[in-house]
Structures are given as structure tokens and as C-alpha cells.
Amino acid sequence: MATMGSRLEGGRTAEDVRWTAEELELVEKANGPAAAALMGAGLGVFWLGLLTTLNEASTKIHDWLIFDEGVGPLSGKTIVAVVLWLGSWAVLSVPLWRRNISYGMVIAVTVAFLAMGFIGTFPKFFELFAE
Amino acid sequence: MELTNRETWAALHGMVFGSLFLLAFAGGLAGLWSLRPEWVTISGLRERMLRLKLGVTSMALIAWVTVITGTWIVYPWYRAAPPQGTTDFTDYPRSLLLATPGKEDWHTFGMEWKEHIAWASPILATAVAFIVLYYGSQLIVDKRLRMLTIGLFVAAFAAAGVAGLLGALITKAAPVQ
Numbered sequence: 001m002a003t004m005g006s007r008l009e010g011g012r013t014a015e016d017v018r019w020t021a022e023e024l025e026l027v028e029k030a031n032g033p034a035a036a037a038l039m040g041a042g043l044g045v046f047w048l049g050l051l052t053t054l055n056e057a058s059t060k061i062h063d064w065l066i067f068d069e070g071v072g073p074l075s076g077k078t079i080v081a082v083v084l085w086l087g088s089w090a091v092l093s094v095p096l097w098r099r100n101i102s103y104g105m106v107i108a109v110t111v112a113f114l115a116m117g118f119i120g121t122f123p124k125f126f127e128l129f130a131e
Numbered sequence: 132m133e134l135t136n137r138e139t140w141a142a143l144h145g146m147v148f149g150s151l152f153l154l155a156f157a158g159g160l161a162g163l164w165s166l167r168p169e170w171v172t173i174s175g176l177r178e179r180m181l182r183l184k185l186g187v188t189s190m191a192l193i194a195w196v197t198v199i200t201g202t203w204i205v206y207p208w209y210r211a212a213p214p215q216g217t218t219d220f221t222d223y224p225r226s227l228l229l230a231t232p233g234k235e236d237w238h239t240f241g242m243e244w245k246e247h248i249a250w251a252s253p254i255l256a257t258a259v260a261f262i263v264l265y266y267g268s269q270l271i272v273d274k275r276l277r278m279l280t281i282g283l284f285v286a287a288f289a290a291a292g293v294a295g296l297l298g299a300l301i302t303k304a305a306p307v308q
Contacts, residue, residue, distance in 0.1 A: 023173050024173060024176070024177075024268045024271065024272075026268055026269055026272065028269070029265070029266060029269060031273075031276060033261075033265055034262050034265070034266065034276055034279070034280075037258040037261045037262055038258060038262075038279060038283060040258065041254055041255050041257075041258035041283060044251075044254040044255075045251045045254060045255070048247060048250055048251060048254075049247075052247050068203075068207075070207030070210075070211075071202060071203060071206060071207055071210075072210060074202060074206065074246055074247075075202070075203075077247070078198075078202060078250050081250065082250075082254070085254055089258075103275050103276075103279065106279070107279065110279075110283075114286060117251065118248070118251070118290075121244065121247035121248045121251070122244060122248075123239065123240050123243040123244050124240070
């Protein structure tokens, strides 16, 4: 019985939702894969912010991140961040794939990583660490 | 009326790919928002879902194409160092901004923010596309997952919006040509 989304909209009853779910021929899927995608995306932005800040804080890291002379350290920052994002998503997906996770926890983790990531990419912040 | 190779790539990056993503956002948002069983019929929801899957997948791909062309094709022209003794920086936008009093911030703040925050957009848009493709019609009855997906979609748009706006303003101050 697909009765996901128990929070009702438009004054509908639980019976109405059950009817809609059946009519749509839904097979309920655990929210673990979505949780992994959401938290993984938060982590992806976090890695981007962390690498941006580390690039300013350390000349050694700055030089290591120059994967391409034309693009400069942005080449390393973006490639490493994307690899870490995909890795984080994959690692999170394995244990969460068939599980149902509390949405509250997913929101808290995702928002925290997103906020840290966005702050890390903000020039007025990462310039504070300029070596 | 001609565009140089560099101007063509800059236009493709910003005015074609970037704008397409930003313009398509409204459609994607409306599609996600309106996945409500009380608003449309079952057949209408199915048709809407197919359109939404195509839309968000295309948007994620366009976001990737936008940041990759921007970073790996246009950006090297922007940041190229002029040869020693150069006094005309017209072909070297970063140097032009840094050498022009009052315009330094377009690079030190504007481009420094744009080049990083832009990459958040395809990451977030890809997660949205995965959720829509994997869960499909379940988003119609799972309101919390739908709202979370909308939140991530808005964050992807905000990141692209900041990058796009700064890109347009920087191009006005010192175009890649």
C-alpha cells in the first residue's frame, strides 16, 4: 500500500491520498536514496567551499591545485570538489539505499553543509585566510 | 557585425547556456510545485511528470555545460597574463580590471565569487534531477520530499543567478574579446 506523504494537502483525507497513490500505481521507495542525494549535494558544495578557502590559506595547496596552467587553481578546486562530491554521494548511498531516514536530520545536515560551502566560496570570508 | 571566436564562446557560455538554465528554472519550479493530486487529474499528473523529468535532466546537463565552457574555455582568456611591457590591457580583462582605478573589485570580489559559486549549481541541479528521475510520481504524494527537492532547486537557481549576474556585469566592465 503506497501511503507515503501522510501530510495532507488541500483538506484531503488519508483515504483520498491512498486512492491517488493506487491509481498512480506507485511502488513505495525508501527515502534513503533521496537523503543520500540531498546530503551528498550539500557535501559537494561544502568541499567546494573548503577547497576555495584552503587554496587561499596555503601556497602549497594553491600550487597543487593548478591542474591546468590556463585555468589556474580553479581547475583543481573544481575537479577535486566534483570527485569528492560523487564519492560522498556514493558512500552515503550504500548504507542508506533501502532505509527510511528522518527528513529533519536530512534537512539539518544538508542545510549545514550548504551554508558552510557557500560561506567558503564567499571572497570576503576566504580572503581572511590569505597566506 | 561579427563575433570573434572568444566573443562567440563567451556568448554561448553566458547568453545561451547560462540564460537557458535561468529561464528554464521558472518552468521547472512550476512543474515541481504543481505536482499536487488535488489540482490535476491522474492522466494530467503523468503527462506533467514526463515533462518534468525531461526538464530537470536537461537543466542539469545545461548547468554542467555552462560551468565547463566557462571554466575551461572562457576563463583562461579572462585571466591570461599580458606579456611584459604591455600597456593596452583590452585583451586581458583581469589585468584591465586590476589596473583600472575603481574597477578592481569586479575581479577581487565579483569574479572571485562567480567562478566558485557557479559550480554549486550543477551539483545541486544533478541531485534534483536524480530525485525526480528516481522517485517520479512518488513526489506527487510525498509532500516533504517534493518541498526538499524544490528547496534544492531554488538553491541551484540562486547560485546560477549570482554567477550569471556577476558574469554579465564583469563582461560589461571588461569583456572577453
